[in-house]
Amino acid sequence: MKVTPLAVDGARLIASIPHDDHRGRFSRLFCRAWMQQAGLDPTVAQINHSQSSAPFTLRGLHWQDQPHAEAKLVTCLAGAIYDVIADVRPGSPSFGAWCAVSLDAGRNEAVYVPAGCAHGFLTLMPDSQVVYTSSEPHVPGLQHILRWDDPGFGIEWPARPAVLSAADRDAPDREGLGKSGAVRFPNKDFDA
Numbered sequence: 637m638k639v640t641p642l643a644v645d646g647a648r649l650i651a652s653i654p655h656d657d658h659r660g661r662f663s664r665l666f667c668r669a670w671m672q673q674a675g676l677d678p679t680v681a682q683i684n685h686s687q688s689s690a691p692f693t694l695r696g697l698h699w700q701d702q703p704h705a706e707a708k709l710v711t712c713l714a715g716a717i718y719d720v721i722a723d724v725r726p727g728s729p730s731f732g733a734w735c736a737v738s739l740d741a742g743r744n745e746a747v748y749v750p751a752g753c754a755h756g757f758l759t760l761m762p763d764s765q766v767v768y769t770s771s772e773p774h775v776p777g778l779q780h781i782l783r784w785d786d787p788g789f790g791i792e793w794p795a796r797p798a799v800l801s802a803a804d805r806d807a808p809d810r811e812g813l814g815k816s817g818a819v820r821f822p823n824k825d826f827d828a
C-alpha cells in the first residue's frame with residue numbers, strides 16, 4: 637500500500653498493491669490493518685454502492701455533522717470519477733482548501749475523506765460505479781450540502797455537470813449556508 641497526502645489536511649490517496657495472475661487480479665478494497673498503520677479511521681458503519689448511468693453526473697458536495705461526521709474510503713469500480721474533497725472544518729489547518737483526484741476502475745486506488753469534510757464526485761464515463769465506506773450511519777438530519785460551484789472554494793471541475801439531484805442543484809453556497817445559521821464558517825480565515 638502506498639499512501640500519499642493530499643492538499644486537504646488528513647486526506648489521502650491510497651494505492652493498493654494488486655496481485656495479478658493467469659486468472660485475473662486480486663486487491664484489497666479495504667484493510668483495517670493498513671488503515672491503522674496509516675493513522676486513518678478504520679471504522680466502517682456502512683459500505684455504500686453508488687451507480688450513475690450518465691457521464692458527468694454530479695453528487696455533492698456533502699457532509700454530515702457531529703456526532704456522526706463521516707470518514708469515507710472511496711473507490712471507483714467501474715467507469716471513472718473526478719473525486720473532490722472540500723475542507724469545511726472550522727479550525728482545520730487547511731480550512732477553505734480543496735483537492736481532487738481522478739479515480740478509475742482498474743487503477744486500484746482509493747481516496748480517504750477525513751470526517752467533517754465536504755465530499756463529492758463527477759462521473760467521467762457512462763455507468764460509473766463507486767463503492768465507499770462510511771464510518772458513521774447515515775443521519776439525514778445532520779446532512780449538509782455545499783454548492784459544487786461555490787465561488788469561495790473555486791473548485792476546478794473537468795466539465796460542467798449534466799445530471800444532478802434537485803437538492804445538489806439548489807444547494808446554497810458558503811455564504812448561504814452561513815446565513816442559514818446551520819453552518820458556522822470562520823469567514824476571516826476563509827477569506828485570508
Ligand SMILES: Cc1cn([C@H]2C[C@H](O)[C@@H](COP(=O)(O)OP(=O)(O)O[C@H]3O[C@@H](C)C(=O)[C@@H](O)[C@H]3O)O2)c(=O)[nH]c1=O
Nearest residue numbers: 682684686695696697698699708755756757773774801
Ligand atoms: C447516503 C445515503 C442515502 N440514502 C438514501 C437517501 C435517498 O433516498 C437516496 C439517495 O440519497 P442521496 O441523494 O443523498 O445520494 P447521494 O447524492 O449519492 O449522496 C452521497 O453523495 C456522496 C458524494 C457522498 O459523499 C455520500 O456521503 C452521500 O452523501 O438514498 C440512504 O438510505 N443511505 C445513505 O447512506
